[in-house]
Amino acid sequence: MRNDDLYSPTWTPDRCPNRNCRFFNRFQKGWSWRHYGYYQRRAEPRRLRRFRCNACGVTFSPQTFSTTYWLRRPDIYLQLPTRITSGACKSQIAFDMGVAPSTIQRQIDRLGRHCILFHAKMMEKRPRLADIAIDGFVTFEHSQYHPFHFHLAVDRATSFMPYFTDSEVRRSGRMTAHQKRRRAELERIRGRPDPRAVRKDVRELLEYVTRGQDEMTIHSDDHGAYRWAIEGLGCDVRHVVTSSQDIRDRLNDLFEINLSDLLTRHWLCEHKRETIAYAKRRNCSAYRMAIALVQRNYVKPRRARGEKATPAQLLGLCQERLTVEELLARRLFVDEVDLPPRWARYYWGEVDTRALRINRRHELRYAR
Ligand SMILES: [Zn+2]
Structure with missing residues (x-):
């Protein structure tokens, strides 16, 4: 279905x-409606028919009903999905297209929310997932003093990514004496992340992925939190642990999830090492992750060379490979999609970055 x-x-x-x-x-x-004249707009087509609901007026x-509702530059929106996943940052895209970075930011946020709704709606079909791999993807927001993990899952047979959650973690690893002092200082001012966050958030990931499934094999590395998160799930789980020291090639049981990590770093500039385009806010990072996830699942072929079908096709969720026009063909209304709790928080912009004094929420005004 196209927008046309x-x-x-x-x-x-x-x-x-x-x-x-x-x-x-x-x-x-x-339901009945009637014609209600026309209205003029700046983008093509310039004249559109109006309607009036006979029940509510x-x-x-x-x-x-369009995803470009209330946008002055709908042409930008249609190009964003591929631009964001080709490793360009917001300012580069803005410069390229001759608009302000804030315009691109607003449109990325909207696209992220659309992708969240789109994927959650597809998941209502309850695809069968039997053999998945999970992993924590380490990145940071605001500064290196605020690292966080994205917890990703991938279906090993199709490369389909069903869900993700995130956890704030404490900065760790090698630090100079100055960095240690700075960390202590920041923790005093801003507080410390919950030390059990990883357990809880992996648990939330697995609860969503295993719902409605009778049995499942879950592959992971030897991180201690996974065992805790898997215990007592509502389905029969076989947990297979692969040491993180093992050679990471195609034969490794975690190949699919390692590949997803690699692609995510390749596609989204904010996750590249030593970048200046790092995420300023975790919630926005989740928007971009959702945009990448939707492209991975529905738009791009499973393999650049080889398998040409998309993961969603292989899983039986779609008949065809989706084009960007089809992905953005219709506006989705948040009230008609059953959002899992974490994604509802992303949708409404409720995941706070503790380094920021003001964390703006998404409000339903003109569907922005
Ligand atoms: Zn009505």
């Missing part, structure tokens, strides 16, 4: 876009 058919003169709505209207639910019978147009 929204703009065809014969297009008609199948539901009311007002979330407080009972006809917001597209399956509710008996709200007026709307085809654009209300």
Whole structure:
């Protein structure tokens, strides 16, 4: 489905876009609307028909159902998914396209939220996952004093990534005396991350991935938190531990998750070593991770050379490889998707960066 058919003169709505209207639910019978003139806009097509809901009186147009709703530059939005995953940072993209970095930031946030809804909606089909690998992906937000992990899972048979969560962790590893003092100072001012965060957040990842499954094999490295997180899950689990010292080649049981880590660092500039484009806020990093996950699962072939089907096709979630136009064909409304708790927090911008005094939330105003 492309965005174009929204703009065809014969297009008609199948539901009311007002979330407080009972006809917001597209399956509710008996809805009626009427034509309500036209409106002019700056982007093409310039003239669009308007409609009015006979039940609640709200007026709307085809654009209300588009992912580019309320954007002055919809052309940028359609190019963003591939640009973000080709290793460019926000300012480079902004310079390239002749707009302000803040415009790109706003559109990345919106795209991230769309990808969160898109993937969560696809997961409502409950694909069968039997053999997964998990790992913690280490990166940082704001400064190297604030490292965090993304906990990733991948289906070993198809490379499909079902979910991720994140944990704030304390800075560790080799530090100079000055860095140790600075860490103590910052921890005094900003507080310390929960030492059990990794356990809890891996647990949350696994609860989502194993729901509705009878049995599952989970591969991981020898990190102590995994054993705790796996215990007592609602399905029969076989836990296979591979030492992190083992050679990381194709024959390694963790090959698929190692590859996902590698691709993530390759695609998203903020996770490259020694970068100046590091994430300023963990919540935004989660948006970009969701954008990468959606491309990995639905848009890009499983292997650059070899398997041409996407992970979602191999898993039976999609018939075809999705194009970016199809991914962005329709706006998704947050009320119609069953979001898992962590992703709901990402969606609303509720994951706080402790180094920032103000963490802005997402508010539903003009769907931004
Ligand atoms: Zn209505």
